[in-house]
Amino acid sequence: MHRKHLVAALAAVALAATALGGPAGAEDPAAKPKTNVLAKNLVGPLSLAVTNDGTVFYSQNFVGSLHVKRPGKQPQTIYQATVPGTEVGAVSVEGGSLRFATTFVPEEGGEGEPATALVGFNKKGKAKKLADLWKFEENRNPDGEVIYGLRGLPDDCEVPPDFQPYPGIVESHPYATAQEGGRTYIADAAMNAILKYGANGGLSTVAVLPAQGLEVTAEVAEGFGFPECAVGLTYYFEPVPTDVEVGPDGKLYVTTLPGGPEDPSLGARASVYRVDPKTGKTKKVVSGLLTATGLAVGATGKMFVAELFRGRIAQVKPGGEPKRFLQAALPADVEIRSNGDIYATIQALPPEEGPPAGQVIRIRR
Numbered sequence: 001m002h003r004k005h006l007v008a009a010l011a012a013v014a015l016a017a018t019a020l021g022g023p024a025g026a027e028d029p030a031a032k033p034k035t036n037v038l039a040k041n042l043v044g045p046l047s048l049a050v051t052n053d054g055t056v057f058y059s060q061n062f063v064g065s066l067h068v069k070r071p072g073k074q075p076q077t078i079y080q081a082t083v084p085g086t087e088v089g090a091v092s093v094e095g096g097s098l099r100f101a102t103t104f105v106p107e108e109g110g111e112g113e114p115a116t117a118l119v120g121f122n123k124k125g126k127a128k129k130l131a132d133l134w135k136f137e138e139n140r141n142p143d144g145e146v147i148y149g150l151r152g153l154p155d156d157c158e159v160p161p162d163f164q165p166y167p168g169i170v171e172s173h174p175y176a177t178a179q180e181g182g183r184t185y186i187a188d189a190a191m192n193a194i195l196k197y198g199a200n201g202g203l204s205t206v207a208v209l210p211a212q213g214l215e216v217t218a219e220v221a222e223g224f225g226f227p228e229c230a231v232g233l234t235y236y237f238e239p240v241p242t243d244v245e246v247g248p249d250g251k252l253y254v255t256t257l258p259g260g261p262e263d264p265s266l267g268a269r270a271s272v273y274r275v276d277p278k279t280g281k282t283k284k285v286v287s288g289l290l291t292a293t294g295l296a297v298g299a300t301g302k303m304f305v306a307e308l309f310r311g312r313i314a315q316v317k318p319g320g321e322p323k324r325f326l327q328a329a330l331p332a333d334v335e336i337r338s339n340g341d342i343y344a345t346i347q348a349l350p351p352e353e354g355p356p357a358g359q360v361i362r363i364r365r
Contacts, residue, residue, distance in 0.1 A: 033326055033342075033363045039067070039075050042358030045345040046293070046332045047089040047100075047176065056343055057098060058360050061089045062350065066100055069360065079119075079127050083112070090186070094179035101133070101174035101186070116172040118186060118197055131203050133188065133195070134172045142193040142205045143168030148236050148259075150216070150226075157229035168192060168238075176243040176294075178252070185252060185277070187244040194244055194254060194275060207280035209239035209273060212258035214266060223265065237269075243295040243333070252277050253285075255292040255305060262291045262309055272303065272316070286316050294333035296342065304342060306331040313344055326363060340365045 039045075044062030054071045057078075064081030066088050081088055083104055090101035099120050106112040116133040149165040173190035182199030185206065194206040213234045214220065221231050238259035245253045252275040260266060272286035272295065286303065294306030301318040304325060313331050314322040325342075332348030342363040350356050 033365065035326070035361045035363050037359050037361055038069050038343075039360040040358070041356055042345075042347075042360070043350055043356040045348050045358040045360060047091045048333050048335055048343060048345055048360060049091045049093040049098075050335045050337050050343045051093055052338045054337065054341075056360060057091050057093055058345060059089045059091055059100065060358070061087045064088045064102075066091065078125075085110075090174045090177045092177040092179050092184070097179055097182075099130075099177050099179060099184050101177060103173055105173075114172070116174055116188075118174065118177070118184065130184075130201070131197050133174055133186070133203070136195070136203045137170055137172040137188075137191055140205065141168060141170055142191055142195075143208045143238075144170075146192070146208065146211055148211055148238055150230060150233050150235050152233055154229060157227060159226055159230055163224065163226070163235070175241070178244045178246050180246040185244050185246070187241040187254060189240045189242055189257075192239050192241065194241060194252060196277070205280075206252070206277055207275045207282055209241050209254065209256055210282060211236040212239055212256070212260075212269065213237075214260075214269075220266070242293045245295050245297045247274070247297045248299050248301055250277070251275060253295060253297050253303065254282075255289070255295045257291060257293075264290065268310075270307070272305065286322060288322055289314065294331065294335075294344070296334045296336040298336050298340070299338075304334045304336060306334045306344060308332055308348065313342070328361075 043060045045058050046061045048058040050056050056069045059066050064086040065077055066079035067075050068078050069075045087103040092099050102117050104115045117129045118131040119127050120130050122128050146168045147165050171190040174186050175189040176187040178185045184197040186195040193208045196204050196206050213236050216230050216233050218231055240257040240259050241254050243255045247253050254273045256271050268288050268290040270289035270292035271284050273282045274285045275282050290310040291308040292305050293308045296304040303316040305314045312324050313326045313334055315325040316322050328346045330348045332345045334344040344361055346359050347357040
């Protein structure tokens with residue numbers, strides 16, 4: 001994600017959630033699903049995973065911790081980052097395999113080097129780094145040949161530096177993982193790519209998500225402060241993949257934000273892409289979403305999407321349009337259990353004032 005760490009960018013515009021509650025509320029009334037709270041008072045619960053027996057794993061990204069809530073038991077902390085400022089998230093589980101990611105990006109002028117990693121637990125229950133994602137990005141930079149920004153900008157057309165054309169930069173922020181058949185798929189929001197950690201180890205690039213084009217109209221130019229010479233050009237935003245799931249068809253399903261304003265000023269531009277894990281071919285299958293940060297795909301192909309700043313969890317039937325499933329404040333992630341129950345994190349960004357209010361909820365179906 002160009003020049004901004006994703007979590008910091010989301011937190012910086014958390015207040016927009018209040019203003020953006022309108023679109024979901026404007027829909028036709030729907031039966032309110034029954035919910036109950038499994039964990040509360042959380043700081044940045046941006047990721048969760050659930051097993052068939054109802055065990056829930058969830059992160060508190062902003063305090064660098066990972067937790068488990070077993071049915072009938074109190075939540076337990078199973079991992080705590082030791083380096084201050086480390087983010088923990090991107091949780092997934094398959095069988096007895098639990099995977100997550102860590103991200104450390106020092107503040108400007110701060111000490112330390114950037115580091116991102118895929119982490120798992122060994123047989124003794126100790127966390128172990130499985131793959132160095134930042135090193136992979138430095139060596140491969142999957143979107144390094146993609147040009148973002150204003151393509152075709154004439155030499156004599158001066159726009160602010162941040163809007164000049166630029167290639168994919170070296171930056172990593174693993175935001176979500178999914179496991180299937182011993183493989184781990186990683187949605188890296190800063191690489192703009194889906195990676196695969198193989199059953200026998202080793203990282204590879206599955207796909208780079210498409211740059212998101214937006215025609216610069218006179219209205220857009222005025223809003224961004226572009227000169228008249230930019231009107232008619234196309235600005236290409238970074239796609240910013242935020243979740244990855246394996247569908248019943250064996251394909252990967254990926255949510256994108258994409259980069260740029262996360263309010264409705266440019267429209268509801270977030271999407272879901274279907275990715276062939278064998279060829280890397282991508283196809284947009286859902287559009288019209290706003291701040292899509294979490295995704296669940298059921299056995300029939302029905303999807304549930306957490307739209308953070310829209311204040312809703314949407315459901316999408318195969319071939320259909322997004323419809324409201326649950327209206328909730330700041331939903332960040334959503335998962336579906338084999339019995340059909342939906343699990344989600346809400347109030348996922350800390351309030352400006354007062355205690356943290358993040359929750360993990362179960363929605364019975």
